[in-house]
Amino acid sequence: GAAVPGGGGSRSSVGSSILVSPRQKGNPVLASIKSTPWEYSDIPSDYVLGSTTCALFLSLKYHRLHPEYIYTRIRALQNRYLLRVLLTLVDIPNHEEPLRELSKTGLVNNVTVILCWSAQEAARYLELYKSYEHASASAIRGQQKRTYAEQMVEFVTVPRSVNKTDAIALVSTFGSLREAINVATDGTTNGEERLGQVQGWGEKKVRNWRRAVEGAFRVGK
């Protein structure tokens, strides 16, 4: 359900809710913040999303009319906050020029540009920043567990033209990947022929597979 603005109640809500500048009143983004509580507060940025994170909201439509506005706002932030998000709503078709400018602005003024294409998506970012304030980054460090089948398919399908069906046919013919690799590099035509007999493996796939598994990592050495 929708969170009640300022609805902190008994416990201090500052820790768990998004702080919103009164300037944002009327921004449809607020109506889309549904899974995280928020409240108005007198802050220099538009949103405070954690002790070291804040966000400024910019609609490109507005930016086109008032190009100076955003620079004033950034200046007002001074050097506060470690992560300063410039949440930019792409709501005009000719976005190229303003985005070129913002890329440079981000670099010069130390802000991170995040683009969104709807109020819902903007709200999603705000909610995520708030709720991930203390989250672990393990999900993007490649520490997710996956099944052997997935890993095997990913590995086998690296060479071009080899697909998922081929991968399964390959291991089911030779049992293990080690076996499949050794057959490929048997060196004799027999190896190639055996690979070629795998369901769906034509010459091209056999060649690509061989090249991938027996090609040296670093030829120049």
Place this chain on the structure above:
Amino acid sequence: MSASSAPQPVKLSLPLVYQQKLFEELRKEDELVILARGLGLVRLITNLLHSYDAAGNNLIVLVNAEDRENAWIGEALAEHTAISMSPKARGLTVVNTDFTSVGTREKMYAQGGIFSITSRILVVDLLTNLLNPETITGIIVLHADRIVATSLEAFILRIYRQKNKAGFLKAFSDNPDPFTVGFSPLATMMRNMFLRKASLWPRFHVQVAQSLEGKKKAEVIELEVPMTDPMREIQTAIMECVELSIHELKKENTGLEMEDWNLDSALTRNFDLMVRRQLEPNWHRVSWKTKQIAGDLTVLRGMLQSILALDAVSFLQQLDTIHAAHKPAPGTTRQTESPWLFSDAAQTIFETARQRVYSSKQKAGPNSTIESLKPVLEEQPKWAVLADVLEELDRDLYFEPAVRDDSNGTILIMCADTDTCRQLRDYLQTMHIRPRTAKKVEEVYDPEEDKPSGAFLMRRKLRNYLNWKREFAQVNNVLFSENQKALSGAVDPRLPQARGRGGGAPANKRRRVRGGGGIGSNPSRHENGSIIQHFEKPNEVADLMSEIQITEDDAGGQAAEELITFTTTTAADPLEDMDDYYQLYDMQDLVVIHAYEGDQDEHVLEEVKPKYIIMYEPDASFIRRVEVYRSSHNDRNVRVYFLYYGGSVEEQRYLSSVRREKDAFTKLIKERASMSIVMTTDSHVEDDPESAFLRTINTRIAGGGKLKATKATAQPPRVVVDVREFRSSLPSLLHARSMVIVPCMLTVGDYILSRNICVERKSVSDLISSFKDGRLYAQCETMFLHYKNPMLLIEFDQNKSFTLEPFADLSGSLRSVNPENAGANDVQSKIVLLTLAFPKLRIIWSSSPYETAEIFERLKTLEEEPDPIAAVRAGLGEGESPEDGVNEGKGVGINGGTFNMEAQEMLGKVPGVTPKNIRNIMAEAENVREVANMEVEELGRLVGREAAGKIVEFFKKDVLEDHSG
């Protein structure tokens, strides 16, 4: 040309008038040649190359040749050299990944000759001036149809033309289709290649027609073979599935232009590609289901082909594999099976395919054991026809043996691929037909009682299939049981049974003949309505096995005998070394089976000199090759038998390919007629790089002020680019904006814009995958170690929609923002995690590579130019010398390791291998095979025991073994 003023001292091998015309044209001027397939493109090119080669003092570069073309051209050039005995000819040198040392390449280029260079190496060598564009005599481009504006080859030609206006440039294609797509495509393509003249040679060109039809034509006999009823039924069912899939696609994507999406176009060659291309611009937006269906179409089209090409047993086996591969992924809650699998037609496909192999009488109770399976083993109808034709040819040879001409008595059978070759070889070896050498036949066999049949072959196949299927059930179980368990409520009927088998199976897994099969008898359906795989009861299978076993034994006895006779007379394996085989057999009595292989087929014709050709599958270009062959040799008679399944997809495809080519040429001729004016005005606008450069400086000074001091020293803006990035179009676009591209082998970052700015480029799909495997996180870590301003560039495709919104989870549920499983959901949540982890990381959003080039230019202003040497050193550990990457004086070269990206990427996918330890592994092991064969002790020293354990387990895991093993 060489000193002699006499007509060329070279001997050419262009017997036909149109070939000679074309050759003269090409010697005279630069042009784009589009020649209909089968009219001898490679022959033309080799003759042209040889004429230059023989003259000597040349540096000619062949661009965009495939491996096999390199081999053909190399061989043909050597042959030419031998024939015309030209002392200066040096043949073809292929520069690919094997030639990696910068020094070697430099020396080779200095010597001159003809080089075929991999585009990625060539572009780098041109940019680093290792190969000075001004020293090039000329460039010959193959597959001109693939040269789009942003391609690497277009980039190469631009560099070449900027510095070298005098050298020749000739482009070739035998595929007119791509030139007809889009707005005035021919003109655009020619502009990409800096060419002003197009020369079109369709089959209906007057000179071509005269050359091929003037003399005695090749005799062609068409044989329409009817499909069997089950085949037709399956084909109809597959088409129904295709139609259903198209219907679903249309329903899902109402906003798209889909007039062309119908069954008819589904039959033409690249419908799935067409659909994909049409979806491309919206690929990010299209639902998961749409992608699934687009993939399904590829599978279904494959099936349409295999129903005709594969024998009944192999087809069934393929269906089993396809079915297994389309199982739901683990943990997914959405409907993951393809829609077509739910249709009645799918049931027909699976059912009928099985009934072609064996049938069962189904009685009331599902547990009844009385029912029995009988082998049906339907043969491919073409087999019998093939046998008939061969017999007819026998008679022919016997009764009128002496037609005096230059051909051998050889019978050449042409088919689609090596798989079919193998099938035909097996069939001919085992079909009990009398051997072709007539005398023997009369003595040994009575033709009446020994009709050719594939029964022996089919029995053998069925036996293998049943064995395979038993193992496959196991594999399936090992691979997918995790998934099955994950699916809530879905009970896999095979599971308990499979486990039971695991315990009781005999030790020798490959001979587990009576071990057991499965429960479930007729194709039933999962709870969710999709078809489950069919598994026979153990005793049924055993019965079936014993039945074919018995008949097999006596058939086997006969066959063994026959095999011996056959090896001396028939059936050459295309995989065997041709040379050996020419020595062993007399050409007169051979049947040669060969797969269509593009221009190489000409060579086959010349070598084999067949008297009879049987085209087992239709191929329009091969017919032309026969025409060319026949017209080129007055004294060789050829009779062609042309087999096709009536009313089949094969037939329609053949007809439509002929029609499409004709249409394409007609369009091209029209466009060319209206183009000449445009091209002349265009020709003057050749961009002078220097003036363009001045322009950019001017605008920059106007806006940048302080810049003057550094820029006035005429140092053009410079970008250090990782050599791997040359796969993308961005380096080319940066170059087009007058930036100096310095190719380097970078360890950190993709583009170094200044001393401080380092950019990691990710397309949307890269972004998603590099979040998944943690690569991006590691890359950001190392960028921050070496640069002050690391940036992540999220680059969208020019033609794809510029938005990430469709990836967002906008459900608004509390679960979707739960920090407990942070980053598990949409891309947005991962971007949030990344920016939280690296608050100083800047993100550039670019709607296309063109935009990126603009943004880069802007980011670079006021910044100090990057230092290539420092960029290369960044990220290299101590003791690792940067010499791999930097080549003194010449700027920076490439090291070969770079070019085996595939091997590195594969290694990266192995569980246990991390972006950090991958280096240690590659330092020690030569290739993937070596890693795959390492044991824990050895690997442990490189990556630590834990990781080593994971790696070894990954490679060793045997899906045929039981879980315990």
